[in-house]
Amino acid sequence: MERIIDSRPAFRMLDGKRPEEIFNTLPTPCYVIDEKQLHRNGEILASVIKNTGCKILLAQKAFSNYDLYPVLAQYISGTEASGLFEARLGAEEMSEKEVHVFCGAYRDDEFEELLKYVDHIVFNSPYQLKRFGSRAKQAGKSLGLRINPECSTQDGHEIYDPCAAGSRLGTTRQIWDEQMTEELVSLLDGLHFHTLCEQNADALEITLKSVEEKFGDVISKMKWLNMGGGHHITREDYDISRLEEIILYAQNKWRVEVYLEPGEAVALNAGYLASRVLDIIQNGEVKIAILDASAACHMPDVIEMPYTPPLYGEKEGKQKYIFRLAGPTCLAGDVIGDYSFEEELRVGDILLFGDMAIYSTCKNNTFNGMPLPNIWRRTDNGELERLTDFGYKDFKMRLGKI
Numbered sequence: 032m033e034r035i036i037d038s039r040p041a042f043r044m045l046d047g048k049r050p051e052e053i054f055n056t057l058p059t060p061c062y063v064i065d066e067k068q069l070h071r072n073g074e075i076l077a078s079v080i081k082n083t084g085c086k087i088l089l090a091q092k093a094f095s096n097y098d099l100y101p102v103l104a105q106y107i108s109g110t111e112a113s114g115l116f117e118a119r120l121g122a123e124e125m126s127e128k129e130v131h132v133f134c135g136a137y138r139d140d141e142f143e144e145l146l147k148y149v150d151h152i153v154f155n156s157p158y159q160l161k162r163f164g165s166r167a168k169q170a171g172k173s174l175g176l177r178i179n180p181e182c183s184t185q186d187g188h189e190i191y192d193p194c195a196a197g198s199r200l201g202t203t204r205q206i207w208d209e210q211m212t213e214e215l216v217s218l219l220d221g222l223h224f225h226t227l228c229e230q231n232a233d234a235l236e237i238t239l240k241s242v243e244e245k246f247g248d249v250i251s252k253m254k255w256l257n258m259g260g261g262h263h264i265t266r267e268d269y270d271i272s273r274l275e276e277i278i279l280y281a282q283n284k285w286r287v288e289v290y291l292e293p294g295e296a297v298a299l300n301a302g303y304l305a306s307r308v309l310d311i312i313q314n315g316e317v318k319i320a321i322l323d324a325s326a327a328c329h330m331p332d333v334i335e336m337p338y339t340p341p342l343y344g345e346k347e348g349k350q351k352y353i354f355r356l357a358g359p360t361c362l363a364g365d366v367i368g369d370y371s372f373e374e375e376l377r378v379g380d381i382l383l384f385g386d387m388a389i390y391s392t393c394k395n396n397t398f399n400g401m402p403l404p405n406i407w408r409r410t411d412n413g414e415l416e417r418l419t420d421f422g423y424k425d426f427k428m429r430l431g432k433i
């Protein structure tokens with residue numbers, strides 16, 4: 032019988048269940064998406080919609096487990112896509128709601144099909160607007176341009192900062208003044224900015240000031256203003272009333288409809304990655320547990336961002352036993368992090384990582400021939416339902432004829 036490290040949890044199941052009651056029967060590694068937590072997040076987002084009249088879209092690049100879209104559709108206004116495939120997914124799986132798309136550059140050979148799926152289309156540059164705008168307009172779409180307010184509010188995270196020097200994302204005021212002819216402006220229904228990442232409402236307030244300074248004169252000609260994602264609305268310390276004030280301010284000031292398109296906040300803390308210990312090895316002072324889950328393959332943001340995910344049963348402060356948790360691949364840096372335990376880890380122990388719904392199932396890979404972990408849904412009444420059946424075929428078919 033496997034043992035789950037039992038102590039004060041770094042995160043809890045919403046219904047107070049202990050993980051061994053839930054996960055002992057599951058083959059690992061696997062992701063589990065927690066419907067209850069999606070409901071909780073959905074309720075928070077729905078209350079922002081209700082209090083302000085804004086619209087909130089799911090940014091599918093963060094979370095696109097469409098079996099759960101019917102849960103989210105009860106609360107939010109639609110989906111946002113990064114391109115053709117996500118747009119199609121949103122149109123197919125949340126069909127009764129709005130579908131928006133933003134892409135750094137659209138392709139000629141995809142554009143007609145894209146128009147079938149979306150109702151709002153956001154361009155990155157005046158050139159893209161010029162090239163595709165009238166086709167989109169004739170097809171009855173609502174058109175937007177992404178602007179760059181050149182206001183960095185993140186420190187140290189340049190790869191997540193669309194306002195970093197030299198960024199390709201969004202049109203600066205200088206380029207607007209040089210290239211946006213009256214005819215192009217007349218094609219626009221809205222403006223879009225996305226500059227935040229896991230931030231609170233204070234960063235949005237600073238950003239909106241900058242948007243107002245640089246683009247205030249043109250926003251009032253628009254029907255809508257999309258404030259992008261990166262709002263960590265469902266995080267415990269998020270200042271929701273300040274967000275609501277900012278939305279109301281924009282609506283009153285410019286008479287625009289306000290959109291938010293968070294990814295993270297929609298599925299925050301709504302997923303786990305369950306893994307078993309395969310071996311315990313030691314190098315000098317360092318004890319390492321090799322797991323059947325890989326940071327590089329199954330939780331890529333742990334390495335890319337980087338961050339250390341919460342672990343069920345992890346203790347705050349230094350405990351007696353420190354283990355480095357690492358993956359089974361050949362990559363020396365396939366390390367999840369150093370964690371501290373009251374008891375020794377043993378082969379066969381189940382470890383449960385939190386924060387694994389977002390940027391995980393939609394971003395994993397089969398490097399080293401690692402299998403993709405299956406995805407399970409944990410329903411409101413605690414039942415487990417397997418959503419995928421990954422195997423060798425999913426590794427092989429991406430590499431050649433099958």
Ligand SMILES: *Cc1c(COP(=O)(O)O)cnc(C)c1O
Binds near residue numbers: 093227259260292296
């Ligand atoms: C990434 C992204 C989002 C969602 O960001 P989160 O940090 O997941 O909330 C929304 N809109 C655009 C244009 C994005 O690139």
